[in-house]
Structure formats: structure tokens, C-alpha cells
Amino acid sequence: MTSFSSSSSSSSVFFSQTCSVCGCDRRTIMHLFLLLILHATAADGQIDPAHCRYALGMEDGRIRDQDITASSHWYQTTGPQYARLEPDGDGAWCPEGQLEPTDSQYLQVDLGRLTFMTVVGTQGRFARNSGNEFARAYRLNYSRDGVTWKTWKNRLGSTVMEGNRNAYTSVINDLHPPIVTRYVRLIPVTRVSTTVCMRVELYGCQWDDGLISYDAPEGQLMMRPGYLIASLNDSTYDGTHERLSGGLGQLTDGVVGLDDFLRSRQYHVWPGYDYLGWRNDSAGTQGSVEMEFSFERQKNFTSMKVHSNNMFSRGVKIFSSVTCWFKPRLTAGWGAEPVVFKTVLDDRNPSARYVTVPLNQQTATSIRCRFTFADVWMMFSEISFQSGKTNTNKQTNTQTIHPSASAPPDDGKTPVLIGCLVTIILLLVLIIFFILWCQYVCKVLEKVRNPAANQSNLQRLTCVCLCPLACGGGYAEPDVTQCTPHQCFHSDAPHYAETDIVRLQGVTGSNMYAVPALTVDSLTRKDISAAEFPRQQLIFREKLGEGQFGEVHLCEAEGLPEFLGEGSPLPERDGRAVLVAVKQLRADATAQARNDFLKEIKIMSRLNDANIIRLLCVCVTSDPLCMVTEYMENGDLHMFLSQREMESTLTHANNIPSVSLSDLLHMSVQISSGMAYLASLNFVHRDLASRNCLLDRRLTIKIADFGMSRNLYSSDYYRIQGRAVLPIRWMAWESILLGKFTTASDVWAFGVTLWEIFTLCKEQPYSLLSDQQVIQNTGEFFRNQGRQIFLYAPPLCPPSLFELMMRCWSRDLPDRPTFEGLFQALRPHVHQ
Ligand SMILES: *[C@@H]1O[C@H](CO)[C@@H](O)[C@H](O)[C@H]1NC(C)=O
Numbered sequence: 001m002t003s004f005s006s007s008s009s010s011s012s013v014f015f016s017q018t019c020s021v022c023g024c025d026r027r028t029i030m031h032l033f034l035l036l037i038l039h040a041t042a043a044d045g046q047i048d049p050a051h052c053r054y055a056l057g058m059e060d061g062r063i064r065d066q067d068i069t070a071s072s073h074w075y076q077t078t079g080p081q082y083a084r085l086e087p088d089g090d091g092a093w094c095p096e097g098q099l100e101p102t103d104s105q106y107l108q109v110d111l112g113r114l115t116f117m118t119v120v121g122t123q124g125r126f127a128r129n130s131g132n133e134f135a136r137a138y139r140l141n142y143s144r145d146g147v148t149w150k151t152w153k154n155r156l157g158s159t160v161m162e163g164n165r166n167a168y169t170s171v172i173n174d175l176h177p178p179i180v181t182r183y184v185r186l187i188p189v190t191r192v193s194t195t196v197c198m199r200v201e202l203y204g205c206q207w208d209d210g211l212i213s214y215d216a217p218e219g220q221l222m223m224r225p226g227y228l229i230a231s232l233n234d235s236t237y238d239g240t241h242e243r244l245s246g247g248l249g250q251l252t253d254g255v256v257g258l259d260d261f262l263r264s265r266q267y268h269v270w271p272g273y274d275y276l277g278w279r280n281d282s283a284g285t286q287g288s289v290e291m292e293f294s295f296e297r298q299k300n301f302t303s304m305k306v307h308s309n310n311m312f313s314r315g316v317k318i319f320s321s322v323t324c325w326f327k328p329r330l331t332a333g334w335g336a337e338p339v340v341f342k343t344v345l346d347d348r349n350p351s352a353r354y355v356t357v358p359l360n361q362q363t364a365t366s367i368r369c370r371f372t373f374a375d376v377w378m379m380f381s382e383i384s385f386q387s388g389k390t391n392t393n394k395q396t397n398t399q400t401i402h403p404s405a406s407a408p409p410d411d412g413k414t415p416v417l418i419g420c421l422v423t424i425i426l427l428l429v430l431i432i433f434f435i436l437w438c439q440y441v442c443k444v445l446e447k448v449r450n451p452a453a454n455q456s457n458l459q460r461l462t463c464v465c466l467c468p469l470a471c472g473g474g475y476a477e478p479d480v481t482q483c484t485p486h487q488c489f490h491s492d493a494p495h496y497a498e499t500d501i502v503r504l505q506g507v508t509g510s511n512m513y514a515v516p517a518l519t520v521d522s523l524t525r526k527d528i529s530a531a532e533f534p535r536q537q538l539i540f541r542e543k544l545g546e547g548q549f550g551e552v553h554l555c556e557a558e559g560l561p562e563f564l565g566e567g568s569p570l571p572e573r574d575g576r577a578v579l580v581a582v583k584q585l586r587a588d589a590t591a592q593a594r595n596d597f598l599k600e601i602k603i604m605s606r607l608n609d610a611n612i613i614r615l616l617c618v619c620v621t622s623d624p625l626c627m628v629t630e631y632m633e634n635g636d637l638h639m640f641l642s643q644r645e646m647e648s649t650l651t652h653a654n655n656i657p658s659v660s661l662s663d664l665l666h667m668s669v670q671i672s673s674g675m676a677y678l679a680s681l682n683f684v685h686r687d688l689a690s691r692n693c694l695l696d697r698r699l700t701i702k703i704a705d706f707g708m709s710r711n712l713y714s715s716d717y718y719r720i721q722g723r724a725v726l727p728i729r730w731m732a733w734e735s736i737l738l739g740k741f742t743t744a745s746d747v748w749a750f751g752v753t754l755w756e757i758f759t760l761c762k763e764q765p766y767s768l769l770s771d772q773q774v775i776q777n778t779g780e781f782f783r784n785q786g787r788q789i790f791l792y793a794p795p796l797c798p799p800s801l802f803e804l805m806m807r808c809w810s811r812d813l814p815d816r817p818t819f820e821g822l823f824q825a826l827r828p829h830v831h832q
């Protein structure tokens with residue numbers, strides 16, 4: 001099969017795309033859909049790491065046995081030729097004896113030709129249940145010539161990749177950065193003495209350029225007196241660094257830089273990461289930069305494409321001219337006739353661009369080019385070469401699937417190609433059909449249900465449409481506790497009885513807590529542990545907010561301390577009246593809303609933590625139903641911080657309200673502590689944000705859930721076809737795309753909340769993106785190909801803290817920290 005990285009991962013792409021369908025409106029669906037299709041077809045002659053993910057032939061045998069070798073093997077039956085990844089097979093390569101932490105045993109694969117490698121997949125030895133050996137971690141060495149070996153490093157410099165956790169599941173690792181190589185060594189790594197076995201597949205595509213190294217002056221730093229603006233060095237270069245020589249790096253990694261060189265497509269790396277850049281007046285570059293390119297064999301070159309920045313407002317321009325010399329053979333000298341090319345300089349359009357330099361069919365194994373500066377800076381992010389044969393690259397691309405000599409004859413491929421195309425078309429038709437069907441079901445359900453009750457309940461809608469996949473269709477992961485089919489299609493029946501997790505939408509229009517299932521079918525007065533407060537002692541002061549079925553009022557509660565008795569959780573009030581927040585259900589609320597309100601009371605009454613807003617008492621013996629919670633006099637954190645500046649001599653002198661860094665850290669710790677408490681009870685908050693954190697005068701924080709009911713913050717929520725409102729800028733990708741809310745998605749929101757705190761809530765998250773763009777960005781988080789836009793590092797924020805935020809935004813749920821971990825990590829900062 002000529003499949004992408006692995007059939008399971010590409011099919012899950014389809015499924016999750018379709019899953020998202022009903023959680024979002026029609027435009028969003030089309031966006032996601034178009035993105036999917038566009039990404040599948042975009043490729044303009046350059047290597048695109050996102051699509052260069054073909055299996056290279058371990059599993060299907062295109063890599064021959066004699067090309068797979070090893071430093072040692074244990075038995076005949078665990079020799080290197082058995083190291084082929086297989087869904088059901090049981091063979092594997094195992095190095096001899098126990099693997100010690102100091103050992104360097106390896107499995108070596110000769111791919112037969114230079115290959116752009118993007119993914120490695122590994123598996124353990126299963127042997128019909130009798131084997132149980134696998135490699136928990138491994139390193140990767142690679143070599144283009146079989147002589148000099150280099151160790152692969154990720155963008156942060158780490159060399160060890162995580163391997164398998166059990167003997168049968170395969171685990172794939174994306175190589176960021178990808179590598180150009182012919183030989184690959186997988187080196188299992190262990191911390192304790194153990195036996196290991198491996199099965200392997202490698203993924204990538206043919207490296208048509210044939211480029212094996214480029215030499216150039218090392219990129220430079222862009223400084224302003226006192227501080228660094230951008231580092232334009234070649235940080236992934238795999239040769240020597242002083243003058244870049246003998247290696248490949250960022251100019252060949254397939255990552256095309258953005259128009260603004262200060263921004264990067266990668267994880268939050270440093271400004272200028274994607275570019276290699278030089279200044280015109282430094283020692284190595286007097287008015288021009290000389291680069292030399294070496295190829296594996298002689299070629300007739302048609303052109304060279306140089307992706308160059310042109311941000312002239314910062315003194316960057318494409319080169320004004322380039323002169324190239326050619327060396328036809330290794331032993332020959334440089335040819336006398338250079339090719340000279342003058343570019344048309346462009347002072348209007350600051351976009352980064354590919355400049356195509358014609359090379360006039362010159363024959364060469366090495367090319368030397370001198371690029372002349374047009375301004376103070378010159379910056380390149382990619383360079384590629386086109387040669388005679390590779391012009392029709394669409395066809396050669398499919399040939400890349402057969403890297404070894406034993407490839408089947410050419411005409412065998414056409415049926416496979418056609419088969420693939422037909423499959424893709426069928427899948428698309430199916431998906432379109434599914435969308436239409438989904439919308440139909442949604443509409444029917446809307447009509448059937450009480451029109452008042454279906455408002456703002458996205459959960460049930462999502463549920464209806466996700467059901468066939470999430471519940472019945474076998475897609476469900478064990479932790480996707482969306483719903484049961486029963487619950488989906490009989491949403492007017494008591495639907496919480498059968499599931500492990502119940503999600504409630506606060507009837508006041510505030511957030512939905514997800515809670516461990518209650519064992520009762522309906523709630524009565526006796527289930528509620530909070531005491532009944534005499535209604536007439538609540539004196540209305542101000543309306544705080546309003547939701548679908550209720551209102552939140554600020555009230556004075558006469559005699560509340562006496563009512564609650566000794567040890568009551570009220571703050572000291574220095575003789576003043578006790579202010580409380582009163583959530584009240586409207587008289588016209590539906591029975592469902594009423595029931596949910598009672599459940600919310602029950603849930604709230606079980607929460608008892610210093611950093612969670614507390615339920616004080618209730619009025620449920622007569623209508624309207626009320627719950628009385630603590631009120632915090634400093635209002636919410638968003639309001640509090642947005643009115644303040646960082647503490648400085650200026651703020652002291654002018655009496656401007658200010659906060660200190662240690663205040664901010666103290667706030668963060670409290671929020672993590674409150675959330676750790678919720679997590680310990682398996683509560684999912686779903687709307688953690690600074691607007692939902694309340695503050696008292698001593699800056700004690702309590703987490704609440706009023707945000708959504710307040711008009712003030714309506715721009716923080718995204719309205720889906722007028723039905724549900726979602727805080728998309730705080731939501732994890734899986735919550736938006738899959739409707740999946742977990743403690744891990746709360747952790748994501750916590751990261752965004754931290755970001756708000758350290759920007760003093762002066763800016764909405766992703767303020768430059770529209771709601772639609774935020775949702776598109778979610779798709780990028782899901783695809784994780786480095787195109788996603790992260791929140792920037794707030795200038796106030798210590799780097800270690802920003803790293804913590806970035807971990808909260810990990811694509812994979814297990815990579816995100818826990819709240820307990822966050823609390824432990826934040827706490828030591830406070831008393832510095
Ligand atoms: C891997 O490469 C490093 C150089 O980066 C070398 O020191 C080491 O010996 C290599 N290991 C193997 C097993 O090839």
C-alpha cells in the first residue's frame with residue numbers, strides 16, 4: 001500500500017474532522033474542510049514535510065533484508081531482517097544480551113538513496129503474547145555517505161525520542177527537524193539493564209535535489225544596543241558551525257519563513273528562527289555572501305529557488321544579484337563562465353518570496369554562488385535546486401515510494417494510484433453525505449424539542465451528531481465519555497442516569513461543570529446539604545448578570561453569619577453588611593432547567609476548598625429557586641488586572657494602582673491549587689479564565705463560573721448559530737474539534753489564564769485573530785505541523801513560566817502537566 005504515515009493516523013484525521021462538523025457552524029465546517037483539501041494538494045516543487053510521509057518499505061519489504069543490519073542480534077529468529085514493523089506479525093530485532101545504559105547497540109537501515117526522512121515508527125516484540133520486549137526510548141544516528149555519522153537532535157537540542165510503552169502498539173515520532181540521509185541507525189536507550197526488541201518503519205520521500213551539503217558564513221545576530229532582536233543562525237545545521245560547512249540545516253528543512261522574520265512557524269523558538277541571515281558589513285560578508293553547494297552526483301541544473309525575506313522596513317531585502325560558478329566534476333576546477341542573474345528589487349511588497357534563478361542547464365557536481373546585498377540584511381529560509389530530470393516532479397514523487405532496487409515495474413503503479421484516488425473521492429462523498437445527514441438530524445431534533453429548552457445547549461447537539469462515531473462507531477477512545485446512544489436520541493428523558501460523567505450547563509447560563517455521575521434519578525430537597533435561608537433577609541443591591549434561565553444578583557444577606565454559625569466561611573466584614581451573590585432561577589424555566597439547577601446546587605455544596613467559590617445557603621422551598629454563594633469584593637481578576645500597571649517607581653510616585661510580579665505569581669498558585677482540588681474530584685470546569693476568578697481585598701482568589709452570564713465579556717465567547725456560546729480562545733483543540741472536555745483541557749485553559757495574568761489582561765488572547773481564524777488555528781494545533789500560532793511570551797513573564805504555559809498547550813493530552821504538577825512548579829516562585 002502506498003499509504004501515508006500510517007493508515008490509522010490518516011483515518012483519524014478524517015474522523016476527527018467529521019466529528020468536529022456538528023460542534024461548529026457551517027462556515028467553520030467548510031473552512032476545516034477546505035483546509036484539509038488544500039493541505040492535501042499544496043506542493044509547489046519544494047519538499048513539504050507535511051506531505052512527505054510515505055512508508056519507505058520496512059513493512060512491505062521494499063527495503064531488502066541485506067540492507068538491514070545490526071551491531072548484534074540475540075538468536076537467529078531475532079536478527080535484523082525481522083525488524084519490520086507489522087500490525088500482526090511477531091518478529092523483531094533484539095540486540096544480544098541485556099542492554100545496559102552505557103551500551104550503544106544499533107539497527108542500521110540503508111535506504112539505497114538519499115531520502116528526506118520525516119517520521120520514525122517503532123514497535124516491540126509481541127510473539128503471540130509470549131514476547132514482551134520493547135524499547136522505551138531510542139536515539140537516531142544518520143549518515144549520508146555511510147562514513148560520518150551524525151546524531152539527530154530536535155529543535156530544543158534533545159537527542160532521545162520516546163519509544164514504546166508496550167510490546168504491540170506502534171508509536172510514531174515526527175522528526176522536527178526532518179533529516180536528509182541515506183543510512184539510519186536506531187539506537188535503543190535504557191536507564192536500567194533490560195532486554196529490548198524493536199520493529200521499525202521509516203517514513204519520508206525521495207530527496208530529488210541531490211544536495212548533500214551547503215557551506216556558508218554562519219548566520220548572525222540582529223542586535224540593537226543592549227538587546228538581541230533576532231538570532232539568524234542556522235540552528236539545525238548538521239555540519240561544523242564556525243563557517244557552516246559539510247552539512248544541511250534550515251535552508252533544506254522544508255520550512256518556509258514568514259513575511260515577518262521575527263515570527264516563526266516553529267514552536268516558540270526565538271525570533272528569526274526560520275531564517276539564516278547576514279549583515280552586509282560584518283567580517284565575513286563584505287557586500288556579498290558566498291555559498292557553496294555540493295551534490296551527490298553530476299546534474300544538469302535548470303534553476304535554483306531561493307526563498308528570501310523582503311521586509312525592507314527592517315532593512316531586509318532580497319539579494320540584488322547573484323553570480324554562480326559550476327564545477328562539473330569533483331576533481332575539475334571552477335568553470336570560467338559564471339551565470340549572472342540580477343533580480344528586480346521590490347520596494348512595494350514586503351512579502352517573503354521565492355526568487356527563481358535560471359542556471360541554464362549547466363552541468364555540475366558543485367555550485368558556488370555569490371549573493372550581493374541590496375540592503376543591510378539578507379535572509380534566506382530555503383534553497384532548492386531543479387535539474388533536468390526532476391522537472392516532472394509529480395511523477396517522480398510517486399516513484400519515491402519505491403526507494404530500493406527491488407521496486408515493482410512502473411506499470412504496476414497506475415492501478416494503485418487510481419485505486420487511491422477513487423478511495424479518496426469515495427471518502428469525500430461519504431463525508432459530505434455525513435455532514436448533510438448530520439445537519440438534517442440536528443434540524444429534526446431542534447423541531448422536536450421544546451424550543452426553549454434546546455437553546456444554548458451545544459453539548460447535547462454535539463452529542464447527537466458525534467454519537468454515531470463517538471458512541472456507536474468504534475472511534476471512541478476510552479476517555480471520550482460523550483454520551484450513550486440512549487442519551488443522544490432521547491434527550492428529554494432523564495439522561496444522566498446511565499453515564500459515568502454528567503455534564504451540566506449551569507442554568508443561569510454560566511458554565512457547565514462535568515461531575516461524577518449522581519446515582520439518583522431526580523433530586524429532592526433531602527439531597528441538598530446546604531441550609532435553607534429565609535428569602536426575605538436577602539436585600540437586592542445590584543444585578544450582576546443574566547443567563548438563559550436565570551439571573552445573578554448582588555445582595556446583602558442580613559444575619560447570615562449568625563445563620564451559618566461558628567466557623568462559617570465568610571470573610572471578616574468589619575461591621576459591614578455581608579454581600580453575597582444570589583443565582584436565581586426564573587419562574588418560566590423548564591422542568592429540565594429546574595432539575596439542572598438543583599443538581600448544580602448539589603454539586604456546588606460538595607465543593608469545599610479555599611480557592612473555589614463556596615455555596616453558603618439556598619432558598620429552594622419556594623419559587624424562585626435561589627443559591628447563595630460567596631461574593632468577592634474586588635470583583636473578578638480580569639477587571640482587577642486590566643485596571644492596574646506593574647509596580648514601578650512611576651506608579652508609586654503617581655499613585656497609579658499597581659501589582660507586583662510576586663502578586664501575579666501568588667494569584668497563579670492559588671488558581672492552580674483550586675483547580676487541583678476540582679481535578680481531584682474529577683470535576684471539569686470548562687470555562688477557566690481570568691473573568692471567572694474572583695478576588696477579595698487580600699488578593700485571595702476563588703474560582704467561580706459567572707463569566708458567561710455577563711454581557712461585559714460577551715466578546716470572549718463564540719456563538720454557534722445563535723445556540724451555544726463557547727470560550728474558544730481558552731479552549732483546547734480537542735474541546736473545539738471533538739467536543740471533548742477533560743481536566744487536560746482545563747489545563748489548557750489554565751495556560752491561557754496564566755497568559756492573561758502576565759499580560760495584565762490588557763489584551764484578549766489571539767487578539768489579532770478573528771473567531772474564524774482562532775478556529776482555523778485549532779485545526780493547526782490538531783495537525784501539529786508547526787503552523788499553529790501560539791500566544792506570544794508576555795514580556796513580564798519569566799521564561800520558565802512561559803515554558804510551563806507552552807506545556808499546557810501541548811497537542812497530546814498526556815504531555816500537558818497536571819494541576820498538581822502546576823501547583824508544585826509555581827509554588828516555589830512565590831517567595832522569591
Ligand atoms: C552516533 O553518532 C555520534 C556522533 O554524533 C557518534 O559519536 C556515535 O558513536 C554514533 N553511534 C552509533 C551507534 O553510530
Ligand SMILES: *[C@@H]1O[C@H](CO)[C@@H](O)[C@H](O)[C@H]1NC(C)=O
Binds near residue numbers: 231233234270
Ligand atoms: C542560535 O541562536 C540561538 C539563540 O541566540 C542559540 O540559543 C543557539 O544556541 C544558536 N545555535 C547555534 C548552533 O549557534
Ligand SMILES: *[C@@H]1O[C@H](CO)[C@@H](O)[C@H](O)[C@H]1NC(C)=O
Binds near residue numbers: 281287376
Ligand atoms: C551596507 O548597506 C548600507 C545601506 O544600504 C550601505 O550604506 C553600506 O555601504 C553597505 N556596506 C557595505 C560594506 O556594503
Ligand SMILES: *[C@@H]1O[C@H](CO)[C@@H](O)[C@H](O)[C@H]1NC(C)=O
Binds near residue numbers: 298300361363388
Ligand atoms: C547534460 O546535458 C548534456 C547535453 O547538454 C548531456 O550530454 C549530458 O548527458 C547531460 N547530463 C546529465 C547528467 O543529464
